[in-house]
Amino acid sequence: MTPVFLTFVLVLSIFLGFxxxxxxxxxxxxxxxxxxxxxxxxxxxxxIASFHLNQSAFGIILGTAAxxxxxxxxxxxxxxxxRMLGMFKKKxxxxx
Amino acid sequence: xxxxxxINFSYIISAALFIFGLKMLSSPATARKxxxxxxxxxxxxxxxxxxxxxxxxxxxxxxxxxxxxxxxxAARLVAMxxxxxxxxxxxxxxxxxxxxxxxxxxxxxxxGNDLAPVFTAIVLVLSIFIGGxxxxxxxxxxxxxxxxxxxxxxxxxGQHIVNIIIIATALGLSVLFAMNPxxxxxxxxxxxAVALVxxxxxxxxxxGADMPVVIALLNSYSGIAACAAGxxxxxxxxxxxxxxxxxxxxxxxxxxxxxxxxxxxxxxxSGFGAxxxxxxxxxxxxxxxxPATAExxxxxxxxxxSVAFVPGYGLAVAQAQHQVRELGEILEKNGTDVQYAxxxxxxxMPGHMNVLLAEANVPYxxxxxxxxxxxxxxxxxxxxxxxxNDVVNPAALxxxxxxIYGMPIIEVHRAKTVIVLKRSMSPGFAGIQNALFFNDxxxxxxxxxxxxxxxxxxxxxxx
Numbered sequence: 001m002t003p004v005f006l007t008f009v010l011v012l013s014i015f016l017g018f019x020x021x022x023x024x025x026x027x028x029x030x031x032x033x034x035x036x037x038x039x040x041x042x043x044x045x046x047x048i049a050s051f052h053l054n055q056s057a058f059g060i061i062l063g064t065a066a067x068x069x070x071x072x073x074x075x076x077x078x079x080x081x082x083r084m085l086g087m088f089k090k091k092x093x094x095x096x
Numbered sequence: 097x098x099x100x101x102x103i104n105f106s107y108i109i110s111a112a113l114f115i116f117g118l119k120m121l122s123s124p125a126t127a128r129k130x131x132x133x134x135x136x137x138x139x140x141x142x143x144x145x146x147x148x149x150x151x152x153x154x155x156x157x158x159x160x161x162x163x164x165x166x167x168x169x170a171a172r173l174v175a176m177x178x179x180x181x182x183x184x185x186x187x188x189x190x191x192x193x194x195x196x197x198x199x200x201x202x203x204x205x206x207x208g209n210d211l212a213p214v215f216t217a218i219v220l221v222l223s224i225f226i227g228g229x230x231x232x233x234x235x236x237x238x239x240x241x242x243x244x245x246x247x248x249x250x251x252x253x254g255q256h257i258v259n260i261i262i263i264a265t266a267l268g269l270s271v272l273f274a275m276n277p278x279x280x281x282x283x284x285x286x287x288x289a290v291a292l293v294x295x296x297x298x299x300x301x302x303x304g305a306d307m308p309v310v311i312a313l314l315n316s317y318s319g320i321a322a323c324a325a326g327x328x329x330x331x332x333x334x335x336x337x338x339x340x341x342x343x344x345x346x347x348x349x350x351x352x353x354x355x356x357x358x359x360x361x362x363x364x365x366s367g368f369g370a371x372x373x374x375x376x377x378x379x380x381x382x383x384x385x386x387p388a389t390a391e392x393x394x395x396x397x398x399x400x401x402s403v404a405f406v407p408g409y410g411l412a413v414a415q416a417q418h419q420v421r422e423l424g425e426i427l428e429k430n431g432t433d434v435q436y437a438x439x440x441x442x443x444x445m446p447g448h449m450n451v452l453l454a455e456a457n458v459p460y461x462x463x464x465x466x467x468x469x470x471x472x473x474x475x476x477x478x479x480x481x482x483x484x485n486d487v488v489n490p491a492a493l494x495x496x497x498x499x500i501y502g503m504p505i506i507e508v509h510r511a512k513t514v515i516v517l518k519r520s521m522s523p524g525f526a527g528i529q530n531a532l533f534f535n536d537x538x539x540x541x542x543x544x545x546x547x548x549x550x551x552x553x554x555x556x557x558x559x
Contacts, residue, residue: 013335017343017344026446029445033344033446033447039340040190042337042338043334045331046331046333047200050201051155051156052151052152066197067160069163074163076168079171080174089460
């Protein structure tokens with residue numbers, strides 16, 4: 001993939017991101033931040049795809065550490081966001 | 097069909113799921129499903145990556161197992177009051193992961209040869225620098241938030257010059273590296289060290305009260321770092337997801353800045369949070385405050401048709417959210433309309449107060465945003481301000497000489513009656529006297545917030 005194509009993807013994503021996030025109410029800003037922690041753990045996908053066989057010992061340390069830290073973000077981010085959003089309830093007994 | 101096409105196609109679906117997930121976060125009713133959708137997108141992308149040929153499953157499995165266990169337990173065990181620390185640390189891990197990935201890619205693929213084009217060299221340097229500063233900056237932010245290190249702004253003369261020197265050094269190293277990436281390992285190592293120092297330098301001058309802005313900004317950096325790492329390994333899902341997170345962090349930073357009356361430049365060039373209080377506050381008239389007892393407040397609340405609570409940082413400190421909810425329920429049973437008006441910077445991070453109240457079982461339809469309650473403020477019978485001060489200070493609207501002039505506030509002074517729960521008459525964070533306390537329609541209810549509200553609940557139950 002060429003740099004130009006990747007930059008194209010980047011620019012569109014940024015616009016889309018601004019569009020989407022500006023619609024999130026301030027009530028949900030904390031879950032938004034923990035949720036975006038999880039999404040930034042996407043580095044995990046890159047680390048897996050790049051973890052080819054026959055790495056040097058040093059490479060293995062770097063790669064495994066990257067996988068581990070990114071997994072913490074992905075798992076921790078989604079689980080804590082789910083836990084938080086589960087607390088947001090509508091009025092009990094209120095008309096549905 | 098080529099395997100890489102299937103993998104890339106899966107990435108596109110993942111990206112779509114992330115986008116839908118964020119879209120559903122626009123309402124508390126759909127937010128939880130949105131998060132699940134986003135998680136499914138991530139799972140799909142991970143599976144797609146695992147299908148790649150010739151990857152080393154042994155180490156990947158080890159890293160994922162360790163990270164999964166740590167992440168899961170951290171997320172289950174963290175207290176809701178400690179969410180800012182959690183987000184700060186996750187920001188740091190995100191940055192570190194991107195740094196490590198870029199470094200890993202370099203050491204395995206480009207070191208010792210001349211395969212890396214200039215473009216790759218540039219994005220390598222970017223992801224390493226941004227990732228490094230995000231990591232060390234986040235660790236300092238975490239230390240400040242968890243009070244492991246002092247929340248006081250740490251300033252010394254010539255700080256800006258030191259920062260300029262650091263940036264110049266980083267630029268110089270980047271150029272040296274980009275000229276011959278294959279032999280540039282040495283420069284890269286120094287660059288990592290410089291990035292770590294820069295992260296520390298950019299967060300230490302910022303005071304504890306301004307941490308909401310900083311973690312929002314670091315959140316953005318962690319996304320940008322992931323994005324840059326995506327360019328290094330030519331992976332578009334990293335670019336899309338990183339850009340979404342980067343945009344999210346920037347918007348939150350902007351909202352926080354507006355709500356705290358600071359410019360983004362003020363944040364980026366540090367040194368803020370140390371704004372010394374000028375003589376502006378505390379002069380002129382003021383007059384007398386009208387203190388109230390628990391009994392007085394009870395009669396006022398008992399007779400009210402609509403009550404709005406305005407919780408602030410003080411409420412979280414006093415851990416009084418459960419008592420407030422209990423009082424709210426008693427009032428509702430009494431036929432009173434109860435709302436919670438929440439300022440964007442209430443709590444210790446964006447939206448934190450909403451989470452704390454949700455945890456205390458306050459239904460989200462009672463959580464009202466500042467911009468939604470202000471137009472209707474005249475119709476509110478009683479506003480109960482708990483542990484908030486600057487965010488209800490009318491000086492922000494009226495007094496041009498006030499340091500908080502221009503900051504958006506919850507305009508409680510326009511309500512029929514205001515009850516302020518406060519420990520004493522001492523001014524708030526910004527050190528500014530609040531004219532609200534001296535208004536004719538304001539009653540001061542002095543004491544510890546938790547004890548005061550418990551006292552009120554007792555009054556209601558005793559009657």
